[in-house]
Amino acid sequence: MLFGSSAGLYKVISSLSNSTGRYMSSSAGPVESRLNRVLSQKFNPTFLRIYNESHRHNQKIGIETHFRVVIVSHHFNNLSPVQRERLVYKSVEHELQSGVHALSVIARAIDEPLDIHTSPPCQKSLL
Numbered sequence: 001m002l003f004g005s006s007a008g009l010y011k012v013i014s015s016l017s018n019s020t021g022r023y024m025s026s027s028a029g030p031v032e033s034r035l036n037r038v039l040s041q042k043f044n045p046t047f048l049r050i051y052n053e054s055h056r057h058n059q060k061i062g063i064e065t066h067f068r069v070v071i072v073s074h075h076f077n078n079l080s081p082v083q084r085e086r087l088v089y090k091s092v093e094h095e096l097q098s099g100v101h102a103l104s105v106i107a108r109a110i111d112e113p114l115d116i117h118t119s120p121p122c123q124k125s126l127l
Helices: 006-016 030-043 081-091 093-097
Strands: 047-052 066-072 102-108
Touching (some): 030 066, 030 093, 081 093
Parallel strands (some): 066 102
Antiparallel strands (some): 047 066
């Protein structure tokens, strides 16, 4: 979904998440919970959604190795997309060294349109 204005963005965000703009699945495991806590504390996001995509990579149910993060924060104002991603990766460095195999990041400033897309299938799944 592509949202062209910040007003449209916040309308969709409010329908996707709770009143704080943060969303975590009710079945979040310990790694997803840590990612949520670390990113919330570091960036105070207006919107944060973490998707555990491990099941899409031939992993057993309950495994937490592949994640996609969508985060909107004023901390990303005036930063390039690469700088934003580096900040996010740096903030979750411990998790990346402790078993998280893949982390896809969409980081936006609060006045930017948000493109929430689906990750492509795992290459192993195509064989």
